[in-house]
Amino acid sequence: MSTHENPIGPGEVWLVGAGPGDPDLLTRKAEKLIRAASIVFYDALVGPGVLDLIPAGTKRISVGKRSGRHSKDQDSINDLLVRAALAGERVVRLKGGDPSIFGRSAEEMASCADHGVAVRICPGVTAASAAAASAGASLTLRGLARKLTFVTAHARAGEALELDWAALADPAATIAIYMGKAAAREMSARLIAHGLAGDTPVLLAANASLPDEQLLRTRLDLLPVAAAVIADDAAVIMLVGAAVAGSGASTTRQAAARADAEA
Amino acid sequence: MSTHENPIGPGEVWLVGAGPGDPDLLTRKAEKLIRAASIVFYDALVGPGVLDLIPAGTKRISVGKRSGRHSKDQDSINDLLVRAALAGERVVRLKGGDPSIFGRSAEEMASCADHGVAVRICPGVTAASAAAASAGASLTLRGLARKLTFVTAHARAGEALELDWAALADPAATIAIYMGKAAAREMSARLIAHGLAGDTPVLLAANASLPDEQLLRTRLDLLPVAAAVIADDAAVIMLVGAAVAGSGASTTRQAAARADAEA
Structure with a gap:
């Protein structure tokens, strides 16, 4: 990723692994994506130090609970991601750990695919x-x-x-x-x-x-x-x-x- | 980790996950440790872009093969780590992926423990x-x-x-x-x-x-x-x-x- 070019296109969604909590256990790529986003959706499992890396001008939206999250909530999250992307935002969806391990990323990817929204994954430390x-x-x-x-x-x-x-x-x-x-x-x-x-x-x-x-x-x-x-x-x-x-x-x-x- | 203080003490060993290969999939912590080391031992599975992050003045030593590595080789690696630590080096042992997953880190930790060498782990993306x-x-x-x-x-x-x-x-x-x-x-x-x-x-x-x-x-x-x-x-x-x-x-x-x- 060149520093001259935003790694997230407008209308694109990145599912980003935020790692276990320590901001130093974020990948370099995740950090770049967080700094490049225009809007960040995050879980309760994402560490506070990671959230501190979100630039001041970036919209940030808390989604999801630590546990007991119902499918209705997941549907709302899917909708929020798609709507932000369709509005032209550069979307980062921050997930605790690695998005591919018990992260429900398949459901969010399916929802994006349904609406023609490009979605990519940045892995994290589980x-x-x-x-x-x-x-x-x-x-x-x-x-x-x-x-x-x-x-x-x-x-x-x-x-x-x-x-x-x-x-x-x-x-x-x-x-x-x-x-x-x-x-x-x-x-x-x-x-x-x-x-x-x-x-x-x-x-x-x-x-x-x-x-x-x-x-x-x-x-x-x-x-x-x-x-x-x-x-x-x-x-x-x-x-x-x-x-x-x-x-x-x-x-x-x-x-x-x-x-x-x-x- | 403060920028004013070296995160690796002299005589300490860090087993560091280098992630899958892309240097952007290194954690921020791994990058700091690589920059702080006085000597880096690395696997064939560690990406070339990751090795480029090792400062010019740091000793770098290639250990291990991609596969078919024999226990004799592992013993030699254990010895190299211990000897470097006992000589007062700030030692980073870079491992492809995450050190705790099929990385033989337990054997290297046991060897360090035997010689009273402090050893710590920085996790990585598997x-x-x-x-x-x-x-x-x-x-x-x-x-x-x-x-x-x-x-x-x-x-x-x-x-x-x-x-x-x-x-x-x-x-x-x-x-x-x-x-x-x-x-x-x-x-x-x-x-x-x-x-x-x-x-x-x-x-x-x-x-x-x-x-x-x-x-x-x-x-x-x-x-x-x-x-x-x-x-x-x-x-x-x-x-x-x-x-x-x-x-x-x-x-x-x-x-x-x-x-x-x-x-």
């Missing part, structure tokens, strides 16, 4: 990567966690989660659970019932990368208790699996040696 | 997010793909992949396969044998986000053919599942409507 980085842990581990699964556990009160528990309960994998605080008890019970050990390491992260970040190490059987003490209103991610135990040097080396021996 | 963004696709889709699984399919010639195929072959999920070009035939055959439809959408991306990016849309039964025509030396990511079919507006809306009806 919350699981930020939580692992803050904790000094890896999400994968050679010989110990060769698979990483992202799920969303955003169920309504009283409803069971529709997840393939047997497939999830793999001791050689890491599970990253987005929006799962309310479902912590069910996740813990089901994963244990399907074979994961009660002492499987768990890392809970709230507001990862932000000044009020909370990191809590626990084990799968104690996850419901730990989730209950994490700040109520926070964006929480739960990482489950041997890899996230952190800088367990001897475990890491043993696993790597085993992987080498098998290879 | 290749799957970049490939989806380039293709205008989402990795998850409400009502259609509620799960996203990252696997690495880096097997040696003649060896079978050790993956739980039954768990992977979930039609309501997206699979992101890293380093899997050589295993494309086996992946395709096994996933179909375990129940995925032959016409499951596949997106192949080579060098996502770079000027020589290649994007190829195909279907699971044709994946081996498609993988064979992707540039030989390229970093390839394979995305499998209904979500990656792209801006299929009617599919997206139908899936969202179904999710709403179920909720």
Whole structure:
């Protein structure tokens, strides 16, 4: 993107990953797009420091709630984006994390496509990567966690989660659970019932990368208790699996040696 | 990070995600760390535009190959990082994508821990997010793909992949396969044998986000053919599942409507 040319054409929409919250974890491209927009729509999950990068003259509109957002709200957001684009605005839609991971970007793209509005995506750092980085842990581990699964556990009160528990309960994998605080008890019970050990390491992260970040190490059987003490209103991610135990040097080396021996 | 203070202390190591290749997809934090380092170790997967950001006076050392890297090489890298830190350097270890996803960061952290070297992680944009963004696709889709699984399919010639195929072959999920070009035939055959439809959408991306990016849309039964025509030396990511079919507006809306009806 040349500095002489606006990277967003009038009537174009960019879905931009705002990353986990720390404005320094925004990409250079996202920063350029934010500075080039004439209007910015943003989620509650977008960090305040990121919003500070929006130039003073740019229109900014808050959309969406942290959780419990209904489809009606999503329809309104789709409409707002399309209407702004059709009015000739240079539109940035800021989304917490990466737009392609539990970001409903497909719905916004479909709506733009319906109205002939050009839409593009700028990827971002997802919350699981930020939580692992803050904790000094890896999400994968050679010989110990060769698979990483992202799920969303955003169920309504009283409803069971529709997840393939047997497939999830793999001791050689890491599970990253987005929006799962309310479902912590069910996740813990089901994963244990399907074979994961009660002492499987768990890392809970709230507001990862932000000044009020909370990191809590626990084990799968104690996850419901730990989730209950994490700040109520926070964006929480739960990482489950041997890899996230952190800088367990001897475990890491043993696993790597085993992987080498098998290879 | 204040501009008056170096964010890397002497003798400290930062494992830094370099993102998918485009220097604009580097985080602002990664850029600051690169500019603050006295020595930078980097992978073959780190984009040339990213390396251009290393100041002229900074030592730069290429480590690792694109694939087939042996553990001996990893041990050498671990040693190099530790030795540089113990010599008082401000060390940045640049890794393609995100350090926590198939980046062997746990092994480098363990090695640093062994020698009392402080080590921290700066997360990055992973290749799957970049490939989806380039293709205008989402990795998850409400009502259609509620799960996203990252696997690495880096097997040696003649060896079978050790993956739980039954768990992977979930039609309501997206699979992101890293380093899997050589295993494309086996992946395709096994996933179909375990129940995925032959016409499951596949997106192949080579060098996502770079000027020589290649994007190829195909279907699971044709994946081996498609993988064979992707540039030989390229970093390839394979995305499998209904979500990656792209801006299929009617599919997206139908899936969202179904999710709403179920909720």
